[in-house]
Amino acid sequence: MFQTNAELILASRSPRRIDFFSVLGLRFTSYPADINETRRKNEAPIPFVRRIAYEKAEHVGKRYSSAWIVSADTIVTIDQDVLGKPQSADEAAEMLMRLSGKEHEVQTGYCLFCENESIRIVKNVTTTVQFAPFAEDVAQSYIKTGEPLDKAGAYGIQGLGGILVAGINGSYSNVVGLPMAEIITLLQHYRVISPRP
DSSP: OEEEOSOEEEOOOOHHHHHHHHHTTOOOEEOOOOOOOOOOTTOOHHHHHHHHHHHHHHHHHTTSTTSEEEEEEEEEEETTEEEOOOSSHHHHHHHHHHHTTSEEEEEEEEEEEETTTTEEEEEEEEEEEEEOOOOHHHHHHHHTTSGGGGSGGGOOTTTGGGGGEEEEESOHHHHHTOOHHHHHHHHHHTTSEEEOO
């Protein structure tokens, strides 16, 4: 659908983010950024995801100064608490039961970075997700599939976790991990990509 007009790097190893770029026909390199993603004390959720997205892009962009870098960081928040990737099955169960029957937000910070062009754009997208109520045995059965253990908030909307979701308000791709409408618009604006003739 799109052609790539400049060197493009996705600063991520996420299979979901890679798939988003791949299905559009983009020519890109996946180069994950090795940075410290620890949240600072009292750091609010949106500044946190924006900072991490920027630091990922900067880390890769300093090594590939002529390339256009796209990076992102996604978190789940409820009552201003950040739910990252669970470190154990017990933590996953705790997260899922906290989300059961409630509304939460998925925040993604994203960055477009090009060192040689002095481009450093950092933005964020918020999507509201409503979970259906479910019992703990449903959560435990879901955890046994292994899917929740590498996902922020302990679920993947694009996988089996989709059955837990009653509705969303906002970008679906943002919940998966990359707000594609916004990123594609940005890449087209800077002529990094263009529609195939």
